[in-house]
Amino acid sequence: MARIIAIDYGTKRTGIAITDELQMIASGLITVETKTLMDFLTKYLAEENVETMVLGEPKRMSGEASQVEEHILSFRESVEKKFPTLKIIRQDERFTSKMAFQTMIDGGLGKKKRRNKALVDQISATIILQDYLYNL
Template structure:
């Protein structure tokens, strides 16, 4: 059993090509954008990250359309979750609504004064979206 005082959470904004990943602090109060990973090597990345960072919980965005219908990406996400759970059976996986995270990420980047060329870099948007997913979870589950 993990000592939860010394564990972290990660947030995932899953995509077919790229996946944004974020990580919490040990107090599980703050979320930090970590990286954007080519989805084809995501499992390998997580096989290194999860034990090295003592990850207790993975929060994965749930893509809902504005009418509350699941996005077509959901089937791919469910397959990813099944694989992740088979590799890390002791890790808790939770889901959270990810609507608007890309729009909010784009707004945050624009407001931060980043130049237009950098703002168009989707990998920045993906990891900030992952951070928003995790941050939303942390806020909703404050102890």
């Protein structure tokens, strides 16, 4: 089987998570600067067998799209052009940052490490991917 990759897209940083080949376990992979995201994906997808991308869909409590959605749509179009065989799924990501922060507290990380926004983004991507796998 091929892996599934998840993206917690941000205008500055993007968290990335990946499954194992059996698509059972979601693990944080890396957080990259968004300006280098396509370069990272090009290299990673050339080296790994990935069939699906789960792209976080940030919504407001009202259900409306958040401000970053226009950037995400542009990113999605770029991915679809560059990787036409990659299946792209959108996954609601409301509360993932709060859940990621709580996960860090529950895991015993100190205040200094909890301020690491890159780690929060990576954990958020993992939560997005876990939610997707749970609902398969």
